[in-house]
Amino acid sequence: MMNYKVVPIPGEIASEARKSLISPQYKSLRAFPGIADGYGPCRSCLKVFDQGKDRRIYLTYNSFDGRSSLPDPGPIFIHENECKPFDSDRFPTDLLGLPIYLEAFSDDSRLVERVRMDAPAIDSQISGAFASNDVKFINLRNAEVGCFIARVERT
Numbered sequence: 001m002m003n004y005k006v007v008p009i010p011g012e013i014a015s016e017a018r019k020s021l022i023s024p025q026y027k028s029l030r031a032f033p034g035i036a037d038g039y040g041p042c043r044s045c046l047k048v049f050d051q052g053k054d055r056r057i058y059l060t061y062n063s064f065d066g067r068s069s070l071p072d073p074g075p076i077f078i079h080e081n082e083c084k085p086f087d088s089d090r091f092p093t094d095l096l097g098l099p100i101y102l103e104a105f106s107d108d109s110r111l112v113e114r115v116r117m118d119a120p121a122i123d124s125q126i127s128g129a130f131a132s133n134d135v136k137f138i139n140l141r142n143a144e145v146g147c148f149i150a151r152v153e154r155t
C-alpha cells in the first residue's frame with residue numbers, strides 16, 4: 001500500500017494549452033507545438049516521448065499554483081494530442097529511468113530537502129520525506145535541466 005500519489009498537471013491546463021496554444025497561467029506567453037526533440041516526459045500522461053515521432057506542445061507552467069504566493073514559472077511539455085492523464089497509485093514507470101530530484105516543500109514553498117531519486121528505493125524515499133510533518137508536497141524535477149515534472153502528494 002503506497003502512501004502517496006504522483007499528480008500530473010491539471011487536465012484543464014493541458015486541454016486549454018492544446019486548444020489555444022497559449023500558456024493558460026500566463027496569457028501573454030504562447031505555447032509552441034512541434035516534434036519532440038527530447039524525452040520530455042509529457043506532464044499529463046507522464047510517459048516519455050518517442051523522440052522524432054511524437055508531437056508535443058511546449059508551454060510555461062507555474063508548479064506552485066495554489067501552493068505558494070510566489071510563482072515558479074518554467075517550461076514543460078505535453079503531448080499535442082489529448083492523452084490519458086496519469087492516474088495510478090504507483091510511481092510512473094517511465095519516470096524511473098530519468099534523472100530526477102525530489103524536492104520536499106513545506107508551507108509557502110519553503111524547500112525542506114532535495115534528494116536525487118534512487119529508482120529502486122523510490123517508495124521509501126517518498127515515505128521518508130513524508131515522515132516529516134513539515135513536508136506538504138514533493139516536486140519531481142529534472143536533475144539536469146531543472147524543469148518541473150510532477151507533484152507527489154500524500155494520500
Ligand SMILES: [Zn+2]
Pocket residue numbers: 042043044045046047078079083084
Ligand atoms: Zn501525454
